[in-house]
Amino acid sequence: MIDTTAYAVFGLATAVAVWAAWKTIRHTRISDGMFYAISAVEIGTLLLLVVGIAGLSATKRDVEGTLLVSYLATLVLVPPITLVWGVAEKSRWGTGVVLIGMWTVAIMAIRVLQVWHG
């Protein structure tokens, strides 16, 4: 369950990052569509937080729980901060910020899996 959700978050965030890179190259600001895409990533990270904590409490394996939960909790904060910092920029670099934020989400989702599997 954690694997599926983490890979979904990774895939979605990567897709939005590629889209944002394209928009940065094309000198485009953050659009409504991109706002919804970032919101979808946020829902994914919230889901991963729930699934992750549930998985952690159910497992008998020795997982670094504090580390895992810190990653999951931080992950939830990245999309909103990305949006706040990116939307205020009225040039192409607004989408540049989205690229960095979504890239960060993708890498952190993989780190979650590394911590989860030990």
Place this chain on the structure above:
Amino acid sequence: MAEPHHRPQHGLQHGFGRVVVAIYAVFALSASARSLYQLATKASEAPIAYALSALAGVIYILATVALATNRRRLAAATISFELLGVLVVGLLTRVDAALFPDATVWSDFGVGYGFVPLVLPFVGLAWVLKSRR
């Protein structure tokens, strides 16, 4: 209503600087979170490496704040220190691996972070110089 859409804004935190601040924020978070975790769970294993992680975290936080609030001199100072840090630590980890039993952001010139720690100070300094009015 008279305000045009693309009024160019000046300052370190606008334009391309928006992206620079975002990248520095990511490193401020990851370096300081990493060191907090290392110091809290296994401080005695590699005290030099963990103290260095903490120092790197503080430098990234200061650089992020300086860039985001348009403090040019603080930005130049912290980013120069960052450049020095990644070069010295990168070199030391290559020369004598025993000095650092556990990795930091700056180990092996930031290889664990896709060499971004090595490239970032050059981008940061270039931005501080270029955006000078």
